[in-house]
Amino acid sequence: MSDDRAIVIGAGLGGLAAAMRLGAKGYAVTVLDKLDRTGGRGSAITQDGHRFDLGPTIVTVPQVFEDLWADCGRDFRKDVDLRPLEPFYEIRWPDGAKFRAGSDPAQMLEEVARLSPRDVKGFQRFLKDAQARYVVGFEGMVAKPMHRLIDTIKVLPTFARLRADRSIYAHASGRVKDEKLRMALSFHPLFIGGNPMHVTSIYALVAHLETRFGVHYAMGGVQAIADAMADVVRAQGGEIRHNTVADEIILTDGAAQGVRLDDGTEVKAPVVVSNADAGYTYDHLLRNHPRRRWTDKKLSRKRWSMGLYVWYFGTKGTADKWADVGHHTILNGPRYKGLLKDIFIKGKLSDDMSLYVHRPSVTDPTVAPAGDDTFYVLSPVPHLGWKNAVDWAAEEPVYRAKVAAEVEKLIPGFQKHISTELVFTPETFRDRYLSPHGCGFSIEPRILQSAWFRPHNVSEEARGLYLVGAGTHPGAGLPGVVSSAEVLGKLVPDRPRRAGYERLAAE
Incomplete structure (x- = not known):
């Protein structure tokens, strides 16, 4: 092709990583995003002096960012201040x-x-299992294209040997007897939208990721990573357009030709990368075109990740209070299996709950005014696709009171210190991020919804159309969405470097 233009729909972490890789390959990239700042679900909102990180808070595999930066001629550690926790x-x-x-x-x-x-011995065996699954599931598959069925078939014998058919909870139960420890070894798929009772035991690899690479926090939050990515895109000559809504992908004779915006404006390019949710991409952005595989019926049969209820709040004069509450705390409710069944199988909003409490102010003083605290409390809840979906306009105040009662057990008296607050429900995720069913993490990462069975990074619906982000291979989570762009880089052909690109390496 003589045309070196490329369009990326969505400035989430996956879209920004895709734009960086396309820029490094010589493309003139235009990023279109409906929000007013970069980051997508990894962005932040500042309110009354408090910065609320809206989504991911943990960086588990810094190497995916370091490799991305290096492939663009930059040093990640010079652009982002990453602190081990x-x-x-x-x-x-x-x-x-x-x-x-x-x-x-x-x-x-x-x-x-x-x-x-x-x-103790069972735990040690679990760690060895985790390492073996890391070699196969992460090193062997995460950053490799899986759009050919043969690539998935090749790993089936190894998957069978590692009992990938068993759930991560079943695998943990086979190694340890204590129910609390079983929970501690199996809950990690919830961070990428999966039910531990059904997600494959391959996800035991997360325990090895934590052991080998550690858990980190980016000073300034994940928003700081997104902003640094945007800086690289612009240094490459790329353009990021905010408050810009892509309404349809333009196809001619089965090939992508560009994007039509909601105001009717057309942006042309022979390469289109969608960082919008895979379900939204096929259901809405390609709504006027025939689809062979990802039809509405096919998408409706998929199992989707849970929704999220997130309560962001700032507290005044509490920096020296609650000394035993650290950066990340997980509060378990009285049920584990039963609660997961309510959320993922019944679509029922339970009275009890398990909560993830994020208190970044113990690490990063920039998140709050001096002497104050910034928190967010996250509760997994059913998505909006169930027959009797939760009416959050009516339910939210009631549910907030229930959440508050549980948080009081961790940080007693916190409500009288609240100075500002903000709430996201699955309806917010639906409207703000255009997430199908208001899901927090797109399609659930079950074994038959992974690799080849997941929406591909190179679309079979149109030539020149590619997908990145949580809804495609390898899946949700920061390592997953950034790695989806690495897969993209292996699928899109290089272009001759444009004039001025070389200045990137010199900066």
């Missing part, structure tokens, strides 16, 4: 039991022994 997080149960996860293997064994002495 210790401990990674603390898990708490209603009976007062606690489990701290961290980088020191000896301390981790002590934590296991304190919780369940009989499970």
Whole structure:
């Protein structure tokens, strides 16, 4: 092709990573995004002096960012201040039991022994299992194209040997007997929208990721990473257009030709990359074109990730209070399996809940005014696609009171210190991010909704159309969405470098 233009729909982390890789390959990139700042679900909102990181808060595999920056002639560590966290997080149960996860293997064994002495050997076996699954599931598949069925077929014998047909919870149960420890070893798929009772045991690899690479926080939040990515895109000569809504992907004779905006304006390019949710891409952006595989019926049969209820709030004069509450805390409700069944199988909003509490102000003083705190509390809830979906306009105040009662057990008296607050429900995710059913993480990462079975990075619906982000291979989470752009880089042909690109490497 003589035309070196490329369009990226969406300035989330996947879209920005795609734009960086296309820019490095010589393309003139235009990024279109409906929000007023970069980052998508990884963006932030500043309100009354508090910065609320809206989505992801943990960086588990810094190498995916370092490799991305290096391929663009830059040094990630010079652009982003990444801090290792210790401990990674603390898990708490209603009976007062606690489990701290961290980088020191000896301390981790002590934590296991304190919780369940009989499970120490089983825990060590689980870590060995995690390493084996990391080699196959992460090193072997994450950053590799999986749009050919043969590529998935090749790994089936190894998957069978590793019992990928078993859920991560079933696998943890086969190694340890204590129910609390089973939860601590199996809950991680919730961070990418998966039900631990059904997501494959391959996701045990997360335990190895934490052990090998650690858990990190970007000073300035994930928004700082997104802003640094946008700086690279612009340095490459790319353009990012905010408050710009893509309404339809233009096709001619089965090939992408550009994007039509909601005001009727057309932006032309022979390469179109969608960082919009895969379901939204096929259901809305290609609504006027025939589809062979990703029809409305096919999408409706998929299992989707849960929704999220997120309460963001700032507290005044509390920086020295609640000294035992760290950066990341997970509060378990009285049920684990039953609550997951309500959320993922029944679509029922339960009275009980498990919560993730984020307190970045213990690490990053820029998130709040001096002496104050910034929090967010996240509760997994059913998405909006169920027959009797939750009416959040009516339910939100009631549910907030229930959440507050649980948070009070961790940070007593917090409500009288609240100075500002903001709430996201699945309806917010639907409207703000155009997420099907208001899901937090697109299609659920079950084994038959992964790799070849997931929407492909190169679309079979139109030539020149590619997909990145949580809804495509390899899936949700920061390593996943950034790696989806690495896959894209292996599929899109290089272009002759444009004049001025070389200045990037010199900056």
